[in-house]
Amino acid sequence: MSVPRSKLVRNFPGCPVEATLSLLDGKWKGVILFHLLGGTLRFNEIRRKLPSVTQRMLTKQLRELEESGLVSRTVFPVVPPRVDYALTPLGASLGPIIKAMAVWGEENVFCHDGRQQLATAGASCAPGAALQAN
Template sequence: MKRKRYDCAPGCPVEAALDLIDGKWKGVILYHLLDGTLRFNALRRKLGGVTQRMLVKQLRELEEAGLVLRTVYAEVPPRVEYSLTAEGRSLEPVLLALMRWGEAWMAARQMPQAAE
């Protein structure tokens, strides 16, 4: 089967898709949310080197794109949880394919993999 090729000028489907997950942390945030709902600090611990400011920025952008749902519970102290929307969940095959490709690429170059 022949794949349809797009002229990947500005506005092409590849650019649109990559724009949604562009940035150092967005793809990793989405990957960790595949396992289910996480609170802000739990997500931050999973990411390691991300600053609070950057995580907030990336989560807001993912929320604006309709990929992440932010739920605030009126408690003291307030509890905020993040989960994938149906649209965000639709990225699962893409994220898992990127993970498998990354594992193979790292293994080919004998690079150490980060522990989860």
């Protein structure tokens, strides 16, 4: 599980990059945050956006993001239960970083035909249209 934010300063003294990356550590956390940049989502809406994640793993990643203070979870007292996930102000502050990572990935990793490859130095194989998914 992720380390609570209150303990990060002690765990990574003088290394804000490592502290920030520890909050995003996890296969699905960055992608979850990316989708939540578009607004509040229910659990199953997030799961549909990430078809290869298991329910157990998605639950774990969301709990860790919640513990880190990046995501809020709101349970509504209705039947069937309704649970909404949204970015907290702290999570929303990662928006420019997440968006920049999406642009970089599109420009340097994905090609027009969907193949995944790293672009050679100075040669981009994608047009930089990232962020249109939200």
